[in-house]
Amino acid sequence: MADSLSALLERSRQLQTSTSLAAVDLPSIQLGLDQIESQSRRIAGRSLKEAGHTGNAAYLLASGGVNADQLSSNINTVNLAGTFEPLVPLSDTDVEGYVRHTHEQAIISAIEEGRRATTADFYRNLDTKMRREWERQKEKMFDELGRHHAQAGPSTETSRRLGGQNGFERSAPAAPLPSASGSLQMHSKMMRYDSVIRRLNEFRKEGFAFGLVSALGEASVGSSSGDSRAAQTTETWRLLSHLVQERDVLNGEFQRTALQERQYAQAYLAQDQEQQSTVELRRMIGEGAKGYLEEQFLAYVEKTLASRPAEASLGGVPSIQNKIRAFLNVKYQKNGKWSNPALEIANNTPVWARMYYLLRSGHAKEALAFATENESAISKLEKSFVPYFKAWLDAPDRRLPKLLRDRFLAEYNQRIRYLTDTSDPYKHALYKLLGRVEIQRRNVPGVTQTTEDWLWFQLSLVRETEGQGEAPHEKYGLRDLAAVLRKFGEAHFDPKGSRPLLYFQVLLLSGQFERAVAFLQQHSHYQADAVHFAIALAYYGLLRVPSRSKTADVELLVDANTDTPSLSFARLVHRYTRLFAQSDAAEALQYLHLVCLNADLPAPRGDEQVALAHEYVRELVMETRQYSELLGDVRNDGTKVPGQIERDLKLLHLADSRAYLLGIVKAAAERADLEQRFSEAILLYNLAEEYDAVIAVLNVELGNSLSRPAGASASTGGVGLPEGFTGTVGMAAGQEDVALVAKSILEHYDRAAGMGGKVSRRRRETCEVLMRLKEALSAYEQGKLEQALQTIESTNLIPLHSDLVHLIRAAEDLASVDDAIVRNLDAVLVVTMTALYRLHQQLKDSPYGADASRQQRMHELRSKARSLMTFAGMLRYRLTSETYSQLTRLDVYLN
Incomplete structure (x- = not known):
């Protein structure tokens, strides 16, 4: 081998030297013979190693019963070219065979397409159901979050002050932090509110008017005389009674003219906010707010006089004239001299301040009487003031006649507009009120020093009948005042965040009811009060509610950036009831009835509110399981005992018992059936008089029980009576065996007239077969083979x-x-x-x-x-x- 390679090498060299193409640079072999041999052996070894791995794989497959060589051969011989060709070859002229084959392939393709479509529909429906369930769970979670919504911390940003003061100077001091007895006081207040709501619903069922605001105000009175928060809350209820014009009420009953349920709904909720009834309603709210501030100021005057009697020198006749005179003595007189040099004094009294404070306390007639009695002295100060004053007070809308107004404006622009700080501020204030001038400059330094004084002054300038001889820039209604107050915000009126009722009162005074309730509800100590303020407003129709599509968020206030926001009243009430639903389901039901107060809203919102009430009632039934109390009972003799819901059908806008059975009980039963809460479904279907559905549920549970061991209890899947059920419905309390339950129900239906006839023959036969099969399987497990076989x-x-x-x-x-x-x-x-x-x-x-x-x-x-x-x-x-x-x-x- 070595000689051959050496000869080959020599001959290749000779070939290179002898070739005629000497110019071409051919590559030469660089490896020696030993190197070539070594690399050849290495390549041969690698091939054997790979062949060994293949053999190992084949051996492993063979140990599992797989012939790798045969499988490889079979795969290589597979020909997929004729996969969709007919099994029997068709000739070119076999038209019938071709059509048949094409038809079969079309059917196969349709089946396959149907399978794919069915699979896709299944997953799509599954996804839709999961999303729907998630939305439902998310809504519940939002409800829970809303119940424990953290209080918004007070803003540290300092805004400009109104008249140098920010806050109701004469209001009660800020309440201390909650003590250990706070929860007990809260529970006591909730109980007092509960009794009022119960009475309200009793009056509503009988069709009688009820003085709800006054009754809730009485319930808000704290048990402790030192509870400043309770006093503030009671005062706020008094404010609301002024706004809604609720007068002459004793223990919730009107003594004279009564306000009806939803008294103001049509005007307040009108689409056109400029229609006459809506304008009149705003005027009424403004007048009520002004009247409350006047009454509050008079109480402050009397309190001041009582605290400083020597300085007041009231005298023996406590008339309003003497009270205001004495108040001015306390406020501005020191050592028998008037301390404020800017005040204009006539007949030893500051006449402008005297008239202003008579107006401020709500005594316009007495102010006119004082001006008339002192006309000669006043005329020396301002010659034409008394005629202006008399014309202004005599006008029904406090509007000067045009001729007088023109003269008044000329005089004002010449002599009053540019009064300096050394001038009498009360004269300036009176002139601004009479002429309603400089409407954009609504502050009078030295007069509107407190928030309540400033608000009274604003409400005195408010006019809802615009466009009657006034320039557009003089437009200033209640909604304009509300916009100004919103710009100031809570941070201005309560910068420390320690007196939330203050800003709540400000919002109420300006007719911003939805914002007021949403704001107060954020403060945990006042959540119960916020709910009941909302109920009172909704009762009289002074609360806007959104459509259901806008109530999925945790926030209660909807469209907050508009002039007409709305409040999720149903959600607010529902959250509140969940605090005590488990302990007192009947009381929670009384609150849920109130969701239907908004049933008179235009479609679809009215129907949505009723549907929400029914949904919440069903949820209350399912979660508390207090069936006997809420839904009633059916005794062994067929006698039906109505529950609280059935006794309150009118409050839930249910026409009759049939509507109740279908809308509440049957719907709850279907939900229990869907959730496989079989014991509850049986009870609820029975109460709904759906006896055939009872047997259907029993059949399902009997069928399920056949695959369970004998003796399985209700806790492991058997059917027992739900907790809280005290009636019979043909079942013994504590009974757990589903077959025994089915037997007792069938016997009960056979005994009670009319019940058995409502069960279909097929379902009854199915139930009987399942009962015998259950009996047979039980006998089999007990070793009674003959009995099992016979059954x-x-x-x-x-x-x-x-x-x-x-x-x-x-x-x-x-x-x-x-x-x-x-x-x-x-x-x-x-x-x-x-x-x-x-x-x-x-x-x-x-x-x-x-x-x-x-x-x-x-x-x-x-x-x-x-x-x-x-x-x-x-x-x-x-x-x-x-x-x-x-x-x-x-x-x-x-x-």
Whole structure:
């Protein structure tokens, strides 16, 4: 080999030197013979190693029963070119065969396309259902988050002040932090509110008017005289009674003219906010707010006089004239002299301040009387003021006649507009009120020093009948005042965030009811109050609610950036009831009734509110499970005892008992059925008088119980009575066996007139078959094989004789058998065959095996086994392979 390679090398060199193409630079061999040999051996070794790996793989597959060589050969011989060609070759002229083949391929393609479409629909529907369930769970989560919404911290940003003060100077001081007894006080207040709501619903059912604001105000009075927060809350209820014009109410009952439920709804909720009724409503709210501030100021005056009687020198006649005179003495007189040099004094009294404070306390007639009595003195200061003042007060809308107004404006522009700080500020304030001038400069330094003074001044300038002789720049209504207050915000009125009721009152005074409730609800200590303020406003129709599509967020206020925001009233009430629903479901129900206050809204919002109320009531029933109290009971004799919901049908806008059964009870039963809460579904369907549905649910649970061990309790899947159920409905309390429950229900329906007739024959027969099968399986587990076999035969489900026609008919009849039975057919067949085998084995092993009767019995058992196998063979594709294998093995042992 070495000689040959050496000769080859020599000859290749000779070839290179002898070639005629000497100019071409041919590559030369750089490796020696030893190197070539070494690399050749290395390549040969690698090939053998790879061949060894292939052999190992083939050996491994062979140990598992796989012939790798044969499989590789088969794969290589597969020809996919004719996959879709007909099995039998068609000639070019066989048109019928070609059409038949094309038709078969179209069917196969359609089936495959249908399968793909079905699969896609399944996953799409599954995704839709999961998303819907997630939305429902998310809504519940938002409800929980809303209940525990953290308080918004006070803004540290300092805004400009109104008249040098920010806050109701004469309001109660800020309340201390909650003490250990805070929760007890809160519970006590909630209980007092509860009693009012209960009375409200009683009045509503009877069709009587109820003074809700006054009643809630009385309930808000704290048990402790030192509870400043309770005092502030009570004062706020008094404010609201002024706004809604609720007067002459004693213990919730009107003594004279009564306000009706939803009194202001049509005007407040009108689409056109400029229509006459809506404008009049805004005027009423503004006048009510001004009247409250006037009454509050007079109380402050009297309190001041009582605290400083010597300085006041009130005298023996406590008339309003004397009270204001004495108040001015306290405020501006020191050592018998007037301390403020800017005040203009006439007849030893600051006349402008005297008239202003008479107006400020709500005594316009007394102010005019004072001006008339002192006309000569006032005329020396301002010649034409008294005629202006009298014309202004006599006008029904506090508007000067045009001629007088023109003269007034000329005089104002010449002499009053540019008054300096040394001028009497009360004269300036009176002139601004009379002429409603400089509407964009609504502050009078030295007069509007407190927030309540400033608000009263604004409300005195507010006018809802614009466009009657006024320039556009003088437009200033209640909504304009609300916009100004929103710009200031909470940070201005309560910079420390320690007095939330202050800003709440400001919002109420400007008619911003939705914003007021949403703001107060954010403060945990006042959440119960916020809910009841919302209820009072909704009762009189002064609360806008959004459509259901806008209530999926955690925030209660919707469209907050518009002039007409809305509040998720239903969600607010629902959140509140969840605080005590488990402990007092009946009281929670009283609150849920109030969701239907908004049923009079235009479609679809009114219907949505009713539907929400029904949904919340069903949820209350399902979560608390206080069925007897809420839904009622049906006794053994068929007597029906109505529950609280049925006694309040009117409040839920349910026309009659049938609507109640369908809208509340049946819907709750369907939900329980869907969630596989079978015991509750049975009870609820029974209360809904859906007796056929009761049996249907029983059939499902009976079918499920056949695959469970005997004696399984309700906690492991059996049907027992739900907790909290105290009635009978044909079932014994604490009963757990589903078969016993089914038996007692059927017996109850047979006894009670009219009940049994509402159960379909097919479902009753199914129930009876399932009960016997349950009995048979229980007997089988107890070793009572003969009893089990006889009970199964009595159902006529499995024909155990040799009549072929009967076997075929029985197999065909399975198509009409209830699914609860069919899905247990495998287990029943195996149990039947096992019982036959064991009975046969017992006879075979018996020492009396030669006895003729025993031989006859063994023959009968084998005959029944053959019938069973024939029947099972007809159902081959309905049974699992394991079931058929078991039957076949037992049949072999038998024979």
